[in-house]
Amino acid sequence: MTDLNIQYTTTDDGAGIAYAAVGRGYTVVRMSAIVGSFLTYWRDPVFGAIGRRTSDYYEVVQYDGRGWGLSQRDAADFSMEARLKDLDAVVRATGRRRLALYGDEWSVPVGVAYAVQNPGTVRHLILDGGFARAADVAPWAQLKPLVELCRTNWGLGSKILADVAHPTRAADDTTAQRLRNIFKECISGESMAEWFAEAYKMDVTDLLPQLRIPTLIFHRRGDQVVRFALGQELAARVPNARFVPLEGMDAAPSAEQFQEQLQVIHSFLRPRSRGRSPLAASVSRAETSTILFTDVEGSTALTDQMGDAEARQLLRQHERITRQALKAHGGSEVKAMGDGFMASFGSATKALECAAAIQGNMAATEVRVRIGLNAGEPIAEDDDLFGTAVIVAARIAAQAQGGEILVSDVVRQLVAGKGFLFSDRGNHALKGFEEPVRVYEVNWRNA
Structure with missing residues (x-):
């Protein structure tokens, strides 16, 4: 539990x-x-x-x-x-x-x-x-x-x-x-x-x-x-x-x-929306959107070990690095969640490049971040995203260890031929889903 x-x-x-x-x-x-x-x-x-x-x-x-x-x-x-x-x-x-x-x-x-x-x-x-x-x-x-x-x-x-x-x-x-x-x-x-x-x-x-x-x-x-x-x-x-x-x-x-x-x-x-926010419009223009989640590993332990003020300084590093990477790679910040982010991209390639940039910059800090990505057709309402594509991305991020980027097979196929290297991590039973989901680790150090 x-x-x-x-x-x-x-x-x-x-x-x-x-x-x-x-x-x-x-x-x-x-x-x-x-x-x-x-x-x-x-x-x-x-x-x-x-x-x-x-x-x-x-x-x-x-x-x-x-x-x-x-x-x-x-x-x-x-x-x-x-x-x-x-x-x-x-x-x-x-x-x-x-x-x-x-x-x-x-x-x-x-x-x-x-x-x-x-x-x-x-x-x-x-x-x-x-x-x-x-x-x-x-x-x-x-x-x-x-x-x-x-x-x-x-x-x-x-x-x-x-x-x-x-x-x-x-x-x-x-x-x-x-x-x-x-x-x-x-x-x-x-x-x-x-x-x-x-x-x-x-x-x-x-x-x-x-x-x-x-x-x-x-x-x-x-x-x-x-x-x-x-x-x-x-x-x-x-x-x-x-x-x-x-x-x-x-x-x-x-x-x-x-x-x-x-x-x-x-x-x-989640009523059927009559109008669309800018986020909804950007999502609808693409056949699929790539959803990225970041999550700071052991954020509670950091607070216990270092105290609120010091831990908060480390978390700010994650926030600054993530937002800089999103800006540089055309990502849209959907929301910040204290110790993590949810973002969306119109391009799976840009999403993976962003994830690699985040991990590359976080490697020089004391904070380790889990990143998970999935692609699909999310529902956009009130400047937020919902649906299976979003839930799967969050579940995949939860499977990662600090310093790792995990992606679904959909993302892997979308970036085929773009130079990314993957390791097959096998099928994972994700909470709330009957069928297992194939997960791949991105070798971001060589990206």
Whole structure:
């Protein structure tokens, strides 16, 4: 199982926020949920499958809010303002100019407020099992005993929270205990009580008519925490929102249920485009485009060994060298991803020459970079590229070692007779593909 490359960023008011990005494609920022560290969920056999499946198609960015999980625990300000700062710090850390927000339950009001404040960055909003006003979920008199129980007996309080949020899973002792541990270990009972007190103040009712971006709203008919009617009311107040009712009672779907949900998300995030960006036009003019991915080997270890500042200096070398090579060889930077790049070329020859130039210049540094290339007909939308050709290129890059360039057989055939030397690395089983893919290593030192 692929683990996460955990990084830290700092909010405007100095709180340290842990986040991780996994996958390739259009960026979807998954807002921090009511409780539970994203790392714990990722490693969970049930919930992790949902995240991994999503990252097969998109770049998924996850984070822990201040006060819980891997983020700064002593910065326990759970106000709406603080939660917006957490989200903004993560969005800025990604470097993405356009992205989608995905929020569920108690993170929905935060997503609404951020989208209204940042319409240029947030291009799609997905809300799952949410509400506009927290006071509509339950009267405070009904919640107060649970809040006090969290403060005085967090063991019992976390059990009740987990069982209420996931009633069908509570019937299975192993799953139920795992969920209770997720709740209990990521936050203290005192902080949980403070979180509830602040969350109960949230009300974005007046902001809903101001949403002017595509909005997709899911809600489960049997939701035991946030009534189905609250999801319907949310959808009614958002202009042109798409409402999709789902079956089930639990706060989170099973992996099988989420697969159906993912198909709806695909159709929402990837509609048939009416207009074309310059990137889309350049892609459509060529029969095929060659997609190049770079990825810094061991970027997490570099940070651990050298510290954030020194590691960042090394990563800047990769960024400078890559951008210079793209400019020199006619490549288009699709996006930078912290420790890697995605780029496209109208010529496979130029793409390989660029890859060789990157490796040649990186060889004089302390950083080792993996590069993978594939060619095909990607889909261009919102200055990004999608489709099988892109996914295969990313998977091939992941197979490389630092200092290597690996390519698909399609790329090898496109540059036949151009003087490149290849070594056959055999068939590789790439994640998400039934058929193996033939991979070749480029002898770039003699290119």
